[in-house]
Amino acid sequence: LHTLQAEELELRKGQANDCLEKLRQALGHKAIIYRQHFRSADSTWTGTRSKQEALQCRIKIEKCVRRYQRARSSIQRLGADEDTLTTIYQDIQLHQLSVDKEVTEENRYGQGSDRLAWFWRVNNGHDLKEDVWMDEFYRVNWLKAKARWQRWEEELRLVQHKMGWTVSWFKYRMGEWDQRYQQATKPGHQAYAHRQVLLWGRFALDAENSF
Structure with a gap:
């Protein structure tokens, strides 16, 4: 049985x-x-x-x-x-x-988050019979998925660099105010410059911990 x-x-x-x-x-x-x-x-x-x-x-x-x-x-x-x-x-x-928009609206906006329905991916989306349209459909979707992956990979690298640039900018500003603190002659100027040094240093530390 x-x-x-x-x-x-x-x-x-x-x-x-x-x-x-x-x-x-x-x-x-x-x-x-x-x-x-x-x-x-x-x-x-x-x-x-x-x-x-x-x-x-x-x-x-x-x-x-x-x-x-x-x-x-x-x-x-x-x-x-x-x-x-x-x-x-x-x-x-x-x-x-619904009708697949890869065919009807191939130049539309907002394709970055598009995803095929699950049944397009069953059996690797491959049939033993030759079907020119289906081959073209999967080829276009594969190329678009590859382009999206490369675009997001580029975005990730840019974000990582921007994080580093942000920390460097905070440290640069901290160094500027530290130099002004060293050059200040009046107590009020020294106090304000010292507070700015602490402020930008805290920004840099928080950014390093967050990133």
């Missing part, structure tokens, strides 16, 4: 993977429709036809989601561990089924 249960579990996982692959393709097709047809529709007939194609894609997407949810429920009933259900075969949320 345990052998049959294990075999059934593997079959259900394969079914879920197939549903996810069809879902990715349907979402990609829908994105292409929005990009190539809705934007460039030059007549009512073209726009109506594009809407019909988009509706068919939406129906196909909903069908894929239902099939996946049934397969996921079966995987859960067959005793899959919690880690598998929370990291690999997660629940699909409605907002994750």
Whole structure:
């Protein structure tokens, strides 16, 4: 019985993977429709036809989601561990089924925090079948992710340098006021300069401890 249960579990996982692959393709097709047809529709007939194609894609997407949810429920009933259900075969949320903006709005602002939905990364996002559009989609997302990583790496280096510059500036100001303290001849000037030395020294110490 345990052998049959294990075999059934593997079959259900394969079914879920197939549903996810069809879902990715349907979402990609829908994105292409929005990009190539809705934007460039030059007549009512073209726009109506594009809407019909988009509706068919939406129906196909909903069908894929239902099939996946049934397969996921079966995987859960067959005793899959919690880690598998929370990291690999997660629940699909409605907002994750929107048209991918990498295709429809590739030059938009605010791409620094973009992240693909989890099902784009299942099985490394790779299918045995050749799909030129999917290959291009993953290539563009990989390049953008690499660019974001390099940009954040550069930002980190800049912040680290700015921290060092801030400490150096505080110490420089402390040295300036210490020199003025040494050169002051009046008690009031000496007291004020000494207070500034302590102030900038405290700034430098706090900055070093914080950074």
